[in-house]
Amino acid sequence: MGQHTPFYDQHLLANAKIVDFAGWDMPLHYGSQIDEHNKVRQDAGMFDVSHMAVVDVHGQQAQAYLEHLLANNVARLQPGKALYSCMLNEQGGVIDDLIVYYIAPGSYRLVVNAGTRTKDLAWLNKQAANYAVTIKERTDLAMLAIQGPQAREKTLKVLDKAVQEAASQLKPFNFVEHQGWFIARTGYTGEDGFEIILPAQAAVKFWQALVLVGVHPAGLGARDTLRLEAGLNLYGADMDETVTPLESNLTWTVAFEPKERQFIGRAALEKQQQNATRQMVGLVLEERGVLRGHQKVILEGKGEGEITSGTFSPTLGHAVALARIPAGDHTHCDVVIRDKLVPVRIVKPPFVRNGKKVFK
Amino acid sequence: MSQIPTDLKYTETHEWVRIDDEGVATVGITDHAQGLLGDVVYIELPEIDSEINSEDEIGVVESVKAAADVYSPLGGTVVEINEALAGAPQLINTDPYGEGWLFRIQVDDEDELKELLDADHYAETVAAEEH
Numbered sequence: 498m499g500q501h502t503p504f505y506d507q508h509l510l511a512n513a514k515i516v517d518f519a520g521w522d523m524p525l526h527y528g529s530q531i532d533e534h535n536k537v538r539q540d541a542g543m544f545d546v547s548h549m550a551v552v553d554v555h556g557q558q559a560q561a562y563l564e565h566l567l568a569n570n571v572a573r574l575q576p577g578k579a580l581y582s583c584m585l586n587e588q589g590g591v592i593d594d595l596i597v598y599y600i601a602p603g604s605y606r607l608v609v610n611a612g613t614r615t616k617d618l619a620w621l622n623k624q625a626a627n628y629a630v631t632i633k634e635r636t637d638l639a640m641l642a643i644q645g646p647q648a649r650e651k652t653l654k655v656l657d658k659a660v661q662e663a664a665s666q667l668k669p670f671n672f673v674e675h676q677g678w679f680i681a682r683t684g685y686t687g688e689d690g691f692e693i694i695l696p697a698q699a700a701v702k703f704w705q706a707l708v709l710v711g712v713h714p715a716g717l718g719a720r721d722t723l724r725l726e727a728g729l730n731l732y733g734a735d736m737d738e739t740v741t742p743l744e745s746n747l748t749w750t751v752a753f754e755p756k757e758r759q760f761i762g763r764a765a766l767e768k769q770q771q772n773a774t775r776q777m778v779g780l781v782l783e784e785r786g787v788l789r790g791h792q793k794v795i796l797e798g799k800g801e802g803e804i805t806s807g808t809f810s811p812t813l814g815h816a817v818a819l820a821r822i823p824a825g826d827h828t829h830c831d832v833v834i835r836d837k838l839v840p841v842r843i844v845k846p847p848f849v850r851n852g853k854k855v856f857k
Numbered sequence: 858m859s860q861i862p863t864d865l866k867y868t869e870t871h872e873w874v875r876i877d878d879e880g881v882a883t884v885g886i887t888d889h890a891q892g893l894l895g896d897v898v899y900i901e902l903p904e905i906d907s908e909i910n911s912e913d914e915i916g917v918v919e920s921v922k923a924a925a926d927v928y929s930p931l932g933g934t935v936v937e938i939n940e941a942l943a944g945a946p947q948l949i950n951t952d953p954y955g956e957g958w959l960f961r962i963q964v965d966d967e968d969e970l971k972e973l974l975d976a977d978h979y980a981e982t983v984a985a986e987e988h
Contacts, residue, residue: 525895526895529896530895530896530921530922531898531921718921718922722921785899786899787919787921787924789923809919809920809921835917835924
């Protein structure tokens with residue numbers, strides 16, 4: 498038996514098929530992954546993401562510490578704003594990707610992946626040695642992502658009245674804190690919505706209130722197809738310590754300016770900028786068949802690559818994938834699907850945003 | 858728990874077979890198999906009139922999660938395929954033993970039926986996989 502989040506009993510009540518995810522018993526789906534996917538694209542769904550790790554960083558040198566630790570630059574943030582960043586090793590390899598929330602001077606919150614929790618905490622603590630900061634993992638919290646075109650409206654109805662107004666006015670990637678609740682307009686689906694961090698003891702009541710206003714439970718299966726349609730990387734599939742953000746379609750998350758900021762991995766990335774050999778692209782198969790992780794990609798005369806994650810896209814009705822292939826301007830390639838060469842198109846992700854096809 | 862109707866025959870590879878009085882066998886995948894696969898999105902079926910042997914790989918069921926080969930439980934000639942699945946692959950999930958059937962074969966040798974599992978033995982196969 499794995500670890501249980503505060504929502505575990507609610508998953509069972511909703512007939513979840515439970516699977517192990519990084520040592521946690523999590524809902525894969527509640528009957529149909531595709532139905533849940535469509536609910537998020539058309540209405541509102543909620544995902545238990547309490548297995549992810551919340552880490553608070555406090556102290557006089559918190560900003561300096563994070564400027565050194567992260568490839569994106571927290572100096573860009575105003576209080577109440579969030580930032581997506583990779584955390585790199587000296588070789589520029591991705592230790593993890595995370596969201597950092599700037600609460601107030603000397604006070605930040607990180608949300609990191611469940612599967613990398615242990616190594617992340619070890620790295621965070623190791624790098625903290627030279628800074629006046631404290632690193633504290635919060636295990637007293639639950640986390641719920643409510644996503645979809647109706648997600649904010651429905652969620653606002655069940656939030657504490659005192660925070661409704663502030664929450665309703667949040668801009669994307671902004672958050673508000675209220676009595677231990679942390680409400681952010683962020684997500685991992687390509688839809689509008691909130692990610693809410695709340696006290697564990699308030700979790701069940703909040704879940705039940707959301708069910709009553711018509712927010713549909715959605716499992717890890719739908720979360721994966723939604724994020725892939727949105728062109729968002731999954732750590733461990735699309736990137737890991739053997740690749741850099743530049744090879745992961747995440748160059749936009751690396752703040753090379755100002756030049757004097759010496760973040761971990763910077764030297765390796767600067768070197769790679771001169772001589773990129775690999776890139777991450779989107780693949781589209783508009784005929785029948787499903788692209789899947791680890792399928793081989795062949796660019797005739799130009800080398801080979803691999804699909805890092807692929808799926809049938811419920812929104813588009815055909816398969817899409819992310820793949821790492823040789824650098825260069827390519828428009829078509831072949832994928833080896835069940836021993837057959839299948840021609841596919843190369844596109845720039847994302848595939849879907851706000852319910853609509855966006856690639857060309 | 859997945860359903861395992863007692864009036865059907867089964868394979869170790871999770872196909873079910875229902876044979877009629879004229880020696881025509883209807884084949885599908887079991888409730889257990891569809892549950893493991895999750896939402897089915899594509900199906901490849903054999904061509905009508907093709908001659909097949911038992912245990913031939915003759916089709917594919919692809920779900921959001923995985924692709925699974927379909928093996929023929931019996932030898933014979935394919936006489937019908939379930940055309941409805943092309944437009945509604947989810948029938949395999951919602952009604953695996955009914956509207957989600959895959960194809961029908963005119964069986965060459967009904968003795969081959971004896972090689973298949975009955976519901977009790979198939980249930981043991983499923984139970985063994987789950988442990």
